[in-house]
Amino acid sequence: MLRTYGIMLNPNKCLFGAKSGWFLGYIVTERGIEANPSKVKVLQDMPTPRNIKEAQCLTSWITALSQFISKSSDRSLPFFKILRRATKFQWDSECDRTFEELKVYPNSFPVLAKLTVGATPSDREEARLLRRRASRFTLIGDQLYKKAFSRALLKCVISEDIDYILREVHQGSYGGHPSGRSLARKILLAGYFWPTLQEGAAQTMATCLSCQRYHNLPHQPTEEMKTSTVSCSFNQWGMDIMGSFLTGQRKFLLVAVDYFSKWVEVESLARITEQMDQKFIWQHIICRFRIPRQLVLDNGRQFAEHNSKNGVRGIAFSRSSPP
Template sequence: MKEYLIQLPTLTPPKEKEPLILYLSAAEVAVGAVLMVERENIQTPIYYISKMLTGLETRYSMIEKLVLALLHATRRLRRYFSGHVIIVLTNYHLGQILSKPDVAGRMAKWAIELGGYNILYRPRPAIKGVWTLHTDGASNDDGVGAGLRLFSPDDHELTYSIRLEFRSTNNEAEYEAFLAGLQLALKMGARNLEANVDSKLVAEQVNGHYDAKGEAMALYLEQAQALISQFQTFMVNHINRSENKHADALSKLAATSFKHLAKEVRIEVLSNPSVSLKQVNIIEIGNPSWMSPIILYLQHGKLLEEKAKARKIQNKAVNYEMADDILYRKSFMGPLLRCVDKTDVQYLIREIHGGLCGIHVGPRMVVAKIMSAGYYCPGMHVDAIEILRKCTACQRHAPKMLRLKNPLVPVTSAWPFQQWGIDLVGPFPDAPGAVKFIIVVVDYFTKWVEAKALASTTAMVIRKFI
């Protein structure tokens, strides 16, 4: 125990009215602060303080946690805050946020309490030898882009705008920007890197707090970890989008139009994703599908021996074309649709109908969504009907239909007593008078009903009733 105490840094008392420096830190379940004094360009600690977060405090944002750490420091170190100028070094704009007139809630209460002290907020200087990276990805109707800013330890800045010429989601665009920034930092010779991203998903997955669900996210995370392993020290932080405006502007610039800005901004175009995603359909040798004859004809000009089938393939092939050894179907006034086999289209039907974001719609809408996603297979509608009929959720939660299964057949009559309907009902248990049958006559025009109880159903009795 004595050895550990000896290794602890020595605390020093401040001089009267000497300005002090305060460093704030915030984690998922705790916040802390270090009060220091700088003498001859050497910072010496004065006091350490920390606080465990409980209940609602663990769900505070990063800004709220840092302000809470500052507030806790003022309450515990009131003597230092009352007699000294405190300089808070942070990369977050705490001073601007606390001085806003529209701040409300607990932040407003904290701002009033902190206003009684002489606190200055200044940006935190870069750590010696550490590069700083800011990345952002954007995906919209115009395109997909990524922006990144790399700062060297001597504050030299490199800015890049990257246009992604392939379809990707917002999370994939964020990962593309992050991977591009890591590759640029390695090319510039950086060995210590601090990355700031405004995507909480990317930051938490890299830090190991979130699981990478889905094949694409797992591959992107694997690629990022491979690049991170090449740095001596690495740290990734999640920041708000308001603190990443320059990288966000670069990503949106690349996602829209950049021809007129090619000389002012460094722009790179990526035609393929950074990770090699598995294809949806794989045509295995020895396992032919409906696409095999068409591919064989388009690539090698070979047809089947039967003339009828060969002519049918020739007629079908007009609507298809090959690109990078992948079969696509032409669509009217639309993009090319990637052809998939029966197994893959059944998987797409199940995912779109009842998957993670399934909407449990009818077969027509499911097929429309498959085609809008860029896939095609003949007979999709029949497969969708067959699969959707077996959906347990649809059968369990379907509305009850009050309509008759068979259509009603109306019986019309032009005038009264033109058409009659006679029915015999029984036998029933004997009633008084030994009657056990009922004869009913209905006029189809007026719906007039006549009924009589009978003891027997002989011809004489029926004729007498009529």
């Protein structure tokens, strides 16, 4: 055939009988064309774009790997919307979420390259990490599996099947609406795996309407509880605002409770301002009892400016919860 068309070959540049090799920046094997691990690494190490030029650079790398990313046009749609608004760069939460998902998606590319053709990065440390990671996977035919300890191989699923598996195991015929951790465990026992399994299971439970409506309410505090040490009466007070009430002109109650004796001081007010708040502290706490060591306030804007300059010197003001 070569002699018929007069084609000459350089023997030094020819390699016959090879099962794989590099060509035009891609890995060509008997299975087809594989992604270049160096291009994948550039995409995964890329920082969040801060301007139009960096967004254009991101879309160019996505285009270079588009044939290896399922529905790449749909995945990169938020980035192209930014480029349409060429006069104004606005990186929103949707772009942030899509960018993080896109960086996670090609995680299996270097592993596939290692398992199929033994290709490794030129950097010695990166090659060592890749070999260590690839040892946890195996390739049977065209399907990638993850090796699991004391159980069968786990099938690595593509992104198009993730939502279906989560929905079927969580609320299918035998789902039972398990919690996030239990849902992830049931999926592993069913023989499926993907890198963001734990996060996807937690997100599925958090967005399930039935779980939010009928699930047992957690009684665990949202933050670490603080120890309250009160040595005597009227030494530490807690203040809060109640209302508004529908009857009468005075619709609000300003309440102060002593931490030690549980003594309550209350005043009804038509409106609550910073000045009225300071007047209440002076008349109902300081003049009736004494200057307290500490006042615990909430994050209401009426309490926002309390400090030693506009209050009474010697009183420590603290918040019942972080702002």
